[in-house]
Amino acid sequence: MFKSALPLKLSAIATTILASFAPLQSVQSQSIFGEDNIDQSNMIAVAVPLKTGAYNLLVVEQFPGKRACWSESGSSPTVVDPLLLNFVFTSDCRRSTDSNGYSMRINGEDLGQQYLLxxxxxxxxxxxxxxxxxxxxxxxxxxxxNGLANDYMKMNLLPGWEFTRRTYQNKPLGHFYFSADGSQVVALQSTVNEDPTTPPVVTPPVVTPPVVVVPTEPTTPRFTDIASDIYRTEIEQSVNVGFIAGFSDNTFRPNESLTREQLVSMAIESLKVVPNSGVQVATTVTTSPYPDVASGRWSAAKIAWAQQNNIVSGYKDGTFKPTQPVTRAELLAILRRTAEYAQQTQGKGVTLAPKNQPFTFVDTNGHWANDLSKTMSAYCKVATPFKETGDRFLPDTASQRNYAAAATLRTIQCAVSPS
Known part of the structure; x- marks a missing residue:
């Protein structure tokens, strides 16, 4: 796996991709992301009930002057009517449902890598x-x-907490923080018989000059199902960068396949953190980019942007097949174009210069991706044998989430590394 540390002179994106953020109250790496204030009256965190008795966290931002996306009634608890479920809401509000859309920040430090909400x-x-x-x-x-109801409920933030928006180079991103300055952070101790009315207060994190730390695997993996995964480190780094996320049950599901539209979303989100990329994707589109991608589909705007910027192309019959599992060969094709786009923003041109010796796969001869697999194997080992062992690439096999995360991370690392 590609794990080399990049030089200190590299831009902040590479530093963050490779940095291992230390836990609270210890030396931490500087986040490449900033934060900006949000009108708190336009934000809500909601507990969404599940049939199992558990709850998911939903965060919604209301766009000013647009149709109301929720209403509230009662208190202790406050019941929420999720009005956005009754119409196409993309022009009226923004919704985040997992760690790809929200995380915790304390005293200016992005703690999304160390803490799971x-x-x-x-x-x-x-x-x-x-x-x-x-x-x-x-x-x-x-x-x-502050109470229970068999319905959607408002989550009331404790004193000292507020919603903020993640920014990159002063540009707003579609990611929210639960943010605090550290002065009133309430820690939950594991000891019993503790008076819940007087919880201890955590000392604000000590902010020291930024350092670059070669990543080391924590003793406890971020997700319950990646402890023995060969891509564990790169999965955790990818989640921290923000182009892929885990699931609400604290799993990553590394061996599940990835759809074509999901890969497009990953590629675009990874490009957003490349310096000078200028990636801005509209929230909606008025026309369908492909006959089988309706303009109201969640991925339509991203697919349209990727099509316009030569990141993706459809099949010969004119379709895109957004829900079809993406093959490992198709993954390389999209990542090659992602790398070309990223390199252009760095002033490097579109030629993907070899960074290491190419790998010759025994099962790609005669395949349309034969040359592509060699090129991407020499480009920071984006293309590697299946499960990182043997000499077969399995180009027509559906790509699994673990390899897709690792390959995307390697692509962006390579694109921003010094020539």
Whole structure:
């Protein structure tokens, strides 16, 4: 796997991709992301009930002057009517449903890599808790429903917490922070018989000059199903960069396949953190980019942007097949064009110069991706044998989420590395 540390002179994106953020109250790497204020009246965090009795976290931003995306009634708890489910809401509000759309930030430090946000129900309440990957650290309480109802419920943020928006080079991104300055952060201790009315207060994180740390695997993986995965480190780095996310049950599902539209979304989100990329994708489109991609589909605007910028192309019959699993060969084709786009923004041109010796796969001779696989194998080892062993690439096999995350990360690392 490609794990080489990049030089200090590299831009902030490469530093963050390779940095391993230390836990709270220890030396931390500087985030490439900033944050901006949001009108709090336009934001809401919602506990979404599931049939299992668990809850998912939903964050919604209301666009000013547009149709209301929710309404509230009652108190303790406040019941939420999710009006956005009754219409196509993309012009009226923004919705985030997982860690790709929200994370925690304290005292200016992005802690999305160290803490997983989860909903914890009890007999009388639902709490929004940030759980550390390092179990020696305390969990942090962010908000509560202040009661229970068999319905959507508003999560009330504790004093000192607010919603902010992630920014990159002062440009707003579609990612929200639960942000605090650290002065009133409530830690949840694991000891019993503790008075819940007087929880301890966590000392704000110590912010030291930024350092670059060669990534090391924490003793506890971020997701419950990647401890023995060969791509574990790159999965965790990819989630931190923000172009892929895990699931609400704290799994990553590394061996599941990836659809073509999901890969397009990953490629675009990875390009957004490349310096000077200038990637701005509209939230909606008025025309369908392909006959089988309706203009109202969640991925339509991203597919349209990728089509216009030569990141993707459809099949010979004119279709795109957005829900079809993407093959490993198709993954390379999209990542090659992603790398070309990224290099152009760096002033390097579109030629993908070899960074290492190419690999000769025994099963690509005569395949349309034969030359492509050699090119991408020499480009920071984006193309590697199946499961990183043997000499077969399996070009027509559906790409799994773990390899797709690793290959996308390697592509962006290579594109921003010094020539």
């Amino acid at each position: 989860r909903m914890e129900p009890s007999a009388t309440n639902v709490r929004l808790i940030a759980t550390p990957s390092d179990r020696s650290k305390p969990s942090i309480l962010i908000g509560e429903s």
